[in-house]
Amino acid sequence: MKIGFYGGVETVTGSNFVLEEDNEKIVVDCGLIQKERTCDLENFAPFPYDPKEISAIFITHAHLDHIGRLPKIIKNGFKGYIYSTLPTKELAYEILKDALKVIEENCREYNKEVFYEERDIEITMKRWETVNYYEPIETKNFKITFYNAGHILGSSFLLINEKSSNKKIVFSGDLGNKFKSLDKKLDELPAVDYLVLESTYGDRDHENLEKRREILERIVERTIKEKRVLIIPTFALERSQEIIYDLQELIENKKIPEIKIFLDSPLALRISKIYEKYPEYLNEEAKHEILTKGIFKGPYLEIIESKEDEKKIFDYPNPKIILAGSGMVTGGRIIDILKRYVENEKTTILFIGYQAENSTGRKILEGEKEIVLEDKVYKVKAEILSLLSYSAHLDKSGIIDWLNPQRLNLKTIFLTHGDKQAKESLKIEIMDKLAVNTIIPKGNEIYEI
Ligand SMILES: [Zn+2]
Numbered sequence: 191m192k193i194g195f196y197g198g199v200e201t202v203t204g205s206n207f208v209l210e211e212d213n214e215k216i217v218v219d220c221g222l223i224q225k226e227r228t229c230d231l232e233n234f235a236p237f238p239y240d241p242k243e244i245s246a247i248f249i250t251h252a253h254l255d256h257i258g259r260l261p262k263i264i265k266n267g268f269k270g271y272i273y274s275t276l277p278t279k280e281l282a283y284e285i286l287k288d289a290l291k292v293i294e295e296n297c298r299e300y301n302k303e304v305f306y307e308e309r310d311i312e313i314t315m316k317r318w319e320t321v322n323y324y325e326p327i328e329t330k331n332f333k334i335t336f337y338n339a340g341h342i343l344g345s346s347f348l349l350i351n352e353k354s355s356n357k358k359i360v361f362s363g364d365l366g367n368k369f370k371s372l373d374k375k376l377d378e379l380p381a382v383d384y385l386v387l388e389s390t391y392g393d394r395d396h397e398n399l400e401k402r403r404e405i406l407e408r409i410v411e412r413t414i415k416e417k418r419v420l421i422i423p424t425f426a427l428e429r430s431q432e433i434i435y436d437l438q439e440l441i442e443n444k445k446i447p448e449i450k451i452f453l454d455s456p457l458a459l460r461i462s463k464i465y466e467k468y469p470e471y472l473n474e475e476a477k478h479e480i481l482t483k484g485i486f487k488g489p490y491l492e493i494i495e496s497k498e499d500e501k502k503i504f505d506y507p508n509p510k511i512i513l514a515g516s517g518m519v520t521g522g523r524i525i526d527i528l529k530r531y532v533e534n535e536k537t538t539i540l541f542i543g544y545q546a547e548n549s550t551g552r553k554i555l556e557g558e559k560e561i562v563l564e565d566k567v568y569k570v571k572a573e574i575l576s577l578l579s580y581s582a583h584l585d586k587s588g589i590i591d592w593l594n595p596q597r598l599n600l601k602t603i604f605l606t607h608g609d610k611q612a613k614e615s616l617k618i619e620i621m622d623k624l625a626v627n628t629i630i631p632k633g634n635e636i637y638e639i
Pocket residue numbers: 251253341364
């Protein structure tokens with residue numbers, strides 16, 4: 191059996207792997223390559239394999255860096271079916287449609303023709319089958335089982351058995367941390383020989399995982415006391431739902447006074463409706479809350495759909511909380527918000543997610559005093575805070591704990607989906623603590639296992 195590492199290898203985006211046995215090739219994830227722009231120029235390159243030769247595609251979860259090139263692979267000749275959980279398929283539809291607007295914008299900047307259109311997304315959906323967790327499906331040479339990855343709604347890691355040799359390989363997709371407010375806990379790692387493992391936070395532990403709601407509480411209390419504006423750059427998928435859920439819990443349980451919360455993201459609204467539709471995929475507490483009260487509870491929460499309505503946010507007096515995307519300040523409504531508030535000392539910007547290298551979010555977080563928003567320079571006078579324990583990813587200790595029960599079965603771990611430093615640090619940790627052979631593959635490398 192061969193594994194090809196074609197994307198999400200040297201960076202955290204563009205996940206794309208090919209598993210091959212006896213002339214059958216299957217793909218795991220087919221993500222968009224995102225660097226400084228949502229859609230990097232590399233996405234225009236042809237796939238390094240012939241899409242016509244792929245028999246099926248398996249999707250771990252609906253983040254754009256795992257699904258964004260699906261319409262392209264179909265356009266380029268893939269003839270088979272795509273498989274994922276039901277929520278992943280529905281979320282993917284919203285994410286792909288929304289991304290297309292940004293991709294078109296990026297293509298205009300590159301002076302290139304857009305590599306797929308709305309109708310390609312519709313075709314993609316028609317070729318997409320859904321599966322349940324723990325119910326294996328079979329192709330000619332492989333048996334594939336989806337397990338809960340606890341990362342976002344419907345997220346999965348995949349156990350793939352090669353039928354003739356019974357070799358087992360797991361593709362982790364992205365793994366969720368243990369203390370998420372909405373998701374069920376990540377499933378245990380089943381018996382496995384090989385593992386393709388994400389390492390986004392492989393070089394660090396999240397601080398205050400259990401205490402994050404209390405820390406959020408203190409930040410909001412100070413926002414109210416000092417009449418500040420609290421801005422939280424969030425991704426529309428999962429982080430928005432999670433932070434709103436926690437803010438509402440704090441208000442409903444009278445831990446903080448009512449405060450106006452604006453969610454400046456029509457996409458987050460559409461995605462929240464999908465969360466509301468599938469509460470059985472969430473943990474018991476979140477499921478109960480959503481079934482009894484819905485995902486949005488109080489009149490203090492206002493969703494801004496059209497850009498013209500952003501005026502409502504600007505006109506509303508402090509204190510207030512504003513959530514807007516993108517989470518790494520690489521585009522979207524957060525730009526309007528920061529243009530308005532970043533030069534004000536009464537502003538607090540709270541980062542709750544991973545900030546990729548070269549993103550504006552990373553620059554602000556690292557303390558740069560001047561940033562560029564839509565070609566204009568702005569002075570950063572806002573207070574900058576981070577609460578990365580809201581990360582949707584498992585941290586270093588979490589990864590080691592997850593691997594530990596399988597340390598004697600695991601023959602090789604392939605580290606992907608992380609900065610160089612994160613992968614190298616995690617490799618040392620795995621070798622030291624678990625003594626499992628660990629490889630950091632390069633882009634386009636193929637390994638025989
Ligand atoms: Zn993800």
